[in-house]
Amino acid sequence: MLPTVEKDTVVLQEAQRLYGLLANVSKTKAEKWTLADCLAAAPYTLAINRIKKEKKAVILAHSYTTPDLVYGVADFRGDSYELALKARESLAEVIVFAGVWFMAETAKILNPSKQVLIPAGKAGCTLADSMTGLQVQALRAKHPGVPAMCYINSSAEVKAACDVCVTSGNVFDIAQKMPGNELIFVPDMLMAENIEAELKRRGTPKKIISSGGSCCVHDKYRPADVEQLRLKYPGIKVVAHPECAPEVCRLCDYVGSTKGMVSYVASSSDKVFGMLTELGLVNRLEAEQPDKQFVWPFGMCSYMKKNSLINTLQALAEPRPEQQVSVDGIIAAQAKKSIEKMFELAI
Numbered sequence: 001m002l003p004t005v006e007k008d009t010v011v012l013q014e015a016q017r018l019y020g021l022l023a024n025v026s027k028t029k030a031e032k033w034t035l036a037d038c039l040a041a042a043p044y045t046l047a048i049n050r051i052k053k054e055k056k057a058v059i060l061a062h063s064y065t066t067p068d069l070v071y072g073v074a075d076f077r078g079d080s081y082e083l084a085l086k087a088r089e090s091l092a093e094v095i096v097f098a099g100v101w102f103m104a105e106t107a108k109i110l111n112p113s114k115q116v117l118i119p120a121g122k123a124g125c126t127l128a129d130s131m132t133g134l135q136v137q138a139l140r141a142k143h144p145g146v147p148a149m150c151y152i153n154s155s156a157e158v159k160a161a162c163d164v165c166v167t168s169g170n171v172f173d174i175a176q177k178m179p180g181n182e183l184i185f186v187p188d189m190l191m192a193e194n195i196e197a198e199l200k201r202r203g204t205p206k207k208i209i210s211s212g213g214s215c216c217v218h219d220k221y222r223p224a225d226v227e228q229l230r231l232k233y234p235g236i237k238v239v240a241h242p243e244c245a246p247e248v249c250r251l252c253d254y255v256g257s258t259k260g261m262v263s264y265v266a267s268s269s270d271k272v273f274g275m276l277t278e279l280g281l282v283n284r285l286e287a288e289q290p291d292k293q294f295v296w297p298f299g300m301c302s303y304m305k306k307n308s309l310i311n312t313l314q315a316l317a318e319p320r321p322e323q324q325v326s327v328d329g330i331i332a333a334q335a336k337k338s339i340e341k342m343f344e345l346a347i
C-alpha cells in the first residue's frame, strides 16, 4: 500500500527534519544519507507516524535496523535488553517490533495481551536458528544437574528449555551468579568461549558447555582486522561485541553490548573508534556523537535490514499473517520464567 500523498511543503519539512538527524550517517561504506534520500523517505515516515497514533501503536526499533526507521518513526531504539523492557511495560494497544523474529516473540511473551507485529515477518537470525528446544533438552540430559543459560538470541522453545536467559549486557554477571562449576550456554558458541575467559579473569572459573552456532556478522571479524585498524589509525580505540571470537575480543580496548559500546564511546575522550559490529550501531553513533569518527570493517545483518519503511507502513495498516506474532501458551509460560529470571538476576 502506498502512503497518502502529502502536501509538498509538509513532505519537505519532514525531509528536512530527517536530514537534520541523518546528514552525518553512513548509508553504505562510501555514501552518507542525502536530502534526496530523506525526501524519498518523508511520505512514509509521515504516514507511519499518523497511523501509529490512530492505532495506539508503539514502534520499537533495534539499533541494527535502518536509520530512517530508527530516527524517523521509532518511539524507542536500543538493544535486545532495552527493547524487551520497553515491550514488557508498554501500555500501547499494538507493539510494532522492527527487528528479527526472536525479538518480536520475546515482546509477545512479556506482554501477551498486545498485538505484536514484525514488519520483516519471519526474519531469522543465524544464532536463533542454530538450535531447537529439543536439542537443548538433549544437551541437558547429557549433563544432568548443570544449570542452563541461553542467550536472548534464541527461539521461545530454547528459552523455555533453559533456566535463565541473558543478553550481551548482562551475560558475564549472570553467568558468575549461576550455581556450580559448570554451566550450559546456548546457542552462541563464540560467546560461550568469551564467558569462560571472562569468568577465569574474574577469579570465578566455570566450565562452559556449549552448542549452537554463531552470529554471521560478528564471527567474520579476525585479529587481522584489529591489527589493520591500529596500523591505519594510530591511537584508535577498538570496540567489539562479545559475539566476536575470543582471539578478536582479546585484542580490543572494550568488549560489550550495543548499549555498553554507546556508553563507552560517550564517556571516552578519544576521537577515533574502530567498531567491530553491525552498521546500524555505527549509524547510531554517527547520529548521536557527531564529534567522533567511526571506522568499521564492514558488517551488515541482512535479517535486520528486511525491516523497511514500506513494510512497517503495510504491517500497521493491514498486517499479513506472517507479520503477526503468536507463541504457544505453554512454551510462552516456560520461556517467560527464563526471561523474568534474567530481570531478577540482572539487578
Ligand code: SF4
Pocket: 064, 100, 124, 125, 126, 127, 128, 153, 215, 216, 217, 218, 278, 301, 302, 303, 304
Ligand atoms: S546481527 Fe547476528 S545475532 Fe544479530 S540478528 Fe543478525 S545474525 Fe542474529
